[in-house]
Amino acid sequence: MSSSQSSNQGRRLDDLQIPRGDTVASFETYRQAQEAVDLLAQSDFPVKSISIIGEGLKSVERVTGKLSYGRAAGAGALSGAWLGLFFGLLLVIVNPASSLLFVGAAVLIGAAFGMLFMVVSYSLNRRRRDFTSVMQVLATSYSVVAPPDIANRARNLLEQGGKGGSVSSPAGVPSQQPPANHHPSDPPPYGERIETSPQQGPAPADPQPGTSTGDERDR
Secondary structure (H helix, E strand, O other): OHHHHHHHHHHHHHHOOOOOOEEEEEEOOHHHHHHHHHHHHHOOOOHHHOEEEEEEEEEEEEEEEEOOHHHHHHHHHHHHHHHHHHHHHHHHHHOOOOOHHHHHHHHHHHHHHHHHHHHHHHHHOOOOOOEEEEEEEEEEEEEEEEOHHHHHHHHHHHHHHOOOOEEOOOOOOOOOOOOOOOOOOOOOOOOOOOOOOOOOOOOOOOOOOOOOOHHHHHO
């Protein structure tokens, strides 16, 4: 019992740590990263070792509209009605002898209490918060991370499936970029070797007729 409990605790501690490995690809949205993992799963890839890590987490609050007494009352009545419906159906399940009138009464009572609570809350916080919003936690980029021994296979599968995104090169292998257009008048890039052909002097002139060369004089 003690060994099994210790192993379970060790697994839980490992789950709390950030996964380590090579970055297979990076995406701008979580949906793109999810589609990449789905593609790996369809290719019989061991996705159990894959992790999606969000980098640059930011809290985003999206304003949905201006808050007023009417909207506050409507939102409170709707939430209270759902709560009353839940308790009414629960009462019918516990006591089948009760009729549906209890459910309707529970819905009306819940809507009334919800409306009253929201109106009072809005009146107290009216000057400090006069709008409705939705809070979200988003990341600037999402990286698909895999162990080093299977990272290259994951990259190849994503490139073949067209879900590569910005595929990261393996460690130690620089990414090759296409050479830029080089004009003949531009100076050569730093570190580039220039091959020059040996200079050739002017060709010797043909001897004029009637003149003797040095060999003929010796004769």
